[in-house]
Amino acid sequence: IPPTFYWRMVFDPTTKECVDLRVSPGAENICCEHPVVHPNFQTKDAKYAYAQCCNAIGDSSAPMGYAKFCLDGSAVGQPNLEAGEKNDTTDVYWVGSRRFTGEPLVVPKRNGNPEREEDAYLLGLAYDSVKDKSCIMVFDLERELKEGPVCTVWLKTALPHGLHGCFAPDPSVQTSCFC
Numbered sequence: 001i002p003p004t005f006y007w008r009m010v011f012d013p014t015t016k017e018c019v020d021l022r023v024s025p026g027a028e029n030i031c032c033e034h035p036v037v038h039p040n041f042q043t044k045d046a047k048y049a050y051a052q053c054c055n056a057i058g059d060s061s062a063p064m065g066y067a068k069f070c071l072d073g074s075a076v077g078q079p080n081l082e083a084g085e086k087n088d089t090t091d092v093y094w095v096g097s098r099r100f101t102g103e104p105l106v107v108p109k110r111n112g113n114p115e116r117e118e119d120a121y122l123l124g125l126a127y128d129s130v131k132d133k134s135c136i137m138v139f140d141l142e143r144e145l146k147e148g149p150v151c152t153v154w155l156k157t158a159l160p161h162g163l164h165g166c167f168a169p170d171p172s173v174q175t176s177c178f179c
Helices: none
Strands: 007-012 017-023 031-036 048-055 065-070 091-094 099-101 105-108 120-128 133-140 151-154
Touching: none
Parallel strands: none
Antiparallel strands: 007 017, 031 048, 048 065, 065 091, 099 120, 105 120, 120 133, 133 151
16 A cells, blocks of 8 residues: 655646645655644644654554644654654654554634634544454643543444544534534
8 A cells, every 4th residue: 555645735826736746844754644624724724734644654554643744834844754764753642552543533622712723632533452442532732642642531342443523512513414
């Protein structure tokens, strides 16, 4: 399976041509899938993106962690990394051996500032193949991901590995047609 990376694409609105196409600075050799941004910033200039990731050496493998990518130009890029060389500058949390992650979800904090991307939580589902159980991990986005989740809720059973989720703060509020 070819590795997948977080790409940066810039289009010239006048010519309608792509003028920059490369792995996003800071995301070099972070093999990742299913990137998301804070829902309040989906149509704005987001400062951060989050994704489930496989490893930091550019090899395709099972998803075993979460990565935070800086999109505002402040990322310390490593553009000359060769395949197999480790990216050690990106904020990544690894869930551990024989644990596998699902697509992350960004949830704004209740009463948080809707203009601050950091006023949110990152929710991630992980499957532990040794325990045959799943857990939901909650990361406070005001902290670094590598500091680990602020809360881990173990479920009574294993959930099937799936894609795409959404969060509704109240069952009577439908945030999308999928919730």
